[in-house]
Amino acid sequence: MHKIEALEEKLKDALKKKDINIKEVKLTPSNRPDLGDYQYNGALSLAKELKDSPLNIAPKITQIIKDWPEFKEVSIASPGFINLRLSDELLIDFANHSLTNITSNYNLGINKTIFLDYGGPNVAKVLHVGHLRSANIGQALNNLYKAVGAKTISDIHLGDWGRPMGMVILEIKTRYPNLAYFQDDYNGEDVNFNITNEDLLELYPKATAKAKEDECIMEEARQINLELQNKHKGYYALWKKIVQVSLNEIKRLYKDLNVDFDLWEGESDNYEYMNELFTYLYEQKVITTSENAEVIEVKEKTDKKEIPPLILIKSNKAVSYEATDLAAIWERVHKFNLDEICYIVDKRQELHFTQVFRAAKKSHIVKKEKLVFNGFGTMNGPDGKPFKTRDGGVMPLSTLLDKVTEACESRIIKSINQNREAIARIIAVATIKYADLLPFRTTDYNFDIDKFTDLNGKTGPYLLYSCVRMNSLLKKAKEQNINFTNIKVLTSDIERKILITMLDLKKTIKRSYENASLNEICEYLYKIKNLYNNFYAENKILTQKDESIRSSWLALTKLIFDNNKYLLDILGINIPEKM
Ligand code: ARG
DSSP states (O other): OOGGGGHHHHHHHHHHHTTOOOSOOOEEEOSOTTTOSEEEOHHHHHHHHHTSOHHHHHHHHHHHHTTOTTEEEEEEETTTEEEEEEOHHHHHHHHHHHHHOGGGGTOOOOOOEEEEEOOOOBSSSOOBGGGHHHHHHHHHHHHHHHHTTOEEEEEOOBBOSSHHHHHHHHHHHHHOTTSGGGSTTOOSOOOOOOOOHHHHHHHHHHHHHHHHHOHHHHHHHHHHHHHHHTTOHHHHHHHHHHHHHHHHHHHHHHHHTTOOOSBOOBHHHHHTTHHHHHHHHHHHTOEEEETTEEEEOOOOTTOSSOOOOEEEEOTTSOBOHHHHHHHHHHHHHHHSOOSEEEEOOBGGGHHHHHHHHHHHHHTTSOSSOEEEEOOBOOEEOTTSSBOBOTTSSBOBHHHHHHHHHHHHHHHTOTTOOTTHHHHHHHHHHHHHHHHHHSSOTTOOEEOOHHHHTOTTSSSHHHHHHHHHHHHHHHHHHHHTTOOOOSOOOOOSHHHHHHHHHHHTHHHHHHHHHHHTOOHHHHHHHHHHHHHHHHHHHHOOOTTOSOHHHHHHHHHHHHHHHHHHHHHHHHHTOOOOSOO
């Protein structure tokens, strides 16, 4: 820890020695930078407590600290604010410390093992925009948790089991009744039947539409699903083929989005633990029967609204989504030594997770493990309605990615000739991720391609552009053999502002971790980029004659670039070579 970070504690102790007892000393970045870097409001709260005037108390405090070497200026402003300006030496020392210890602002010593469940695409359906946020937020939280010191295990939790699968298989069966998979004598041999991702794209909506219209078809799909879950040879082999095709496409898209998992398990893997789980639950005597279904009561006395019982087995004997999640918890706590299992799922599934978490606790499947639901809001189209394609279908994620890539190519990298597509793709991913991570996790937002690909807004392209510029400045310095080591002097207020903002980074990281939301990191990046851009516009860095100033400016650039890169890595955003 750098001594600048201990300043609040030091102040608190010094006040205490003079019998001024304050629970917590908080220095807030000043919104009057002309008066100081920080503001301390202790005199105001103390005045209330002591029924005295803040203007009487403030001098008592400034008396204690006015000669500290940490400050270059200590002053009082009406009605009793204390303004503090940090000494240049202290700021410079902090900056140089950060320059060589990049992780010091991030590693908070969180000594936990956290299991993360995110992504959760359904294999029967094509990966669509509704799956975007879970992947983006989940991956960014995974990266953030690692940065703060935690150990993480991530699992995609594929939706590869359940009625949608029954519907798709039924639709295939209706179209190709003679396929070997559907014959009674099918014995598991390889079948020459090709199915592509485009087929899946077309099959699922047709299949669901039919099933919705006709209860008999729905019943048949249910039946097929039941047989599939009992490993009916033909259905099971076809199912495996579908999963493979779909998974290949999912992997391709997730790779573009810098999303990756330690475990690529699906609901079907959890299903393997179902017998074990049920034996245990019967032993625990938590299962009751209600209207032909097997359920666990999970309501609690303090509930403000009714929490219905968790259904494990539906009246038609199908195993429920809830049961799969309970089996997943069972598997996870038996395989790993976990402190937390954390779900990054659409907030509309909150009730489902309340039920599952309560059932897991009630039956003592979890003991020390904390179960956390980090729900997120919906991404809508620019008009605030669900994001659709022109013909009214749900927008596949690949279509969205392609559209944004196109926009980036035509709007942003007009003058680049080589590698256009790859560069546009990197910028497109940054566009999508930044837009997606900028609102607070639970907030709904509208995805507006025009707005988000604007180079001059609070956007991914804006951030990247200034990173590319910093990077090329540092490269040029290297090419011209301009050596620089650290920051030696501060020549203007803007440099101070940049460093004061750097000082805020650790708290930003801490709050992001506590809120499990990336919004503050996104805002922080925007803020520091703006400051740096002002600094860049005002100074001719490479041609500066004074060697110690030039070295300081380059070191400052490196400090900001390295930290921005670190933060963008957490968000899952890459920086292109050129832009
Ligand atoms: N596949 C589910 C869906 O699309 C999301 C999975 C969320 N994770 C979980 N453990 N249930 O609704």
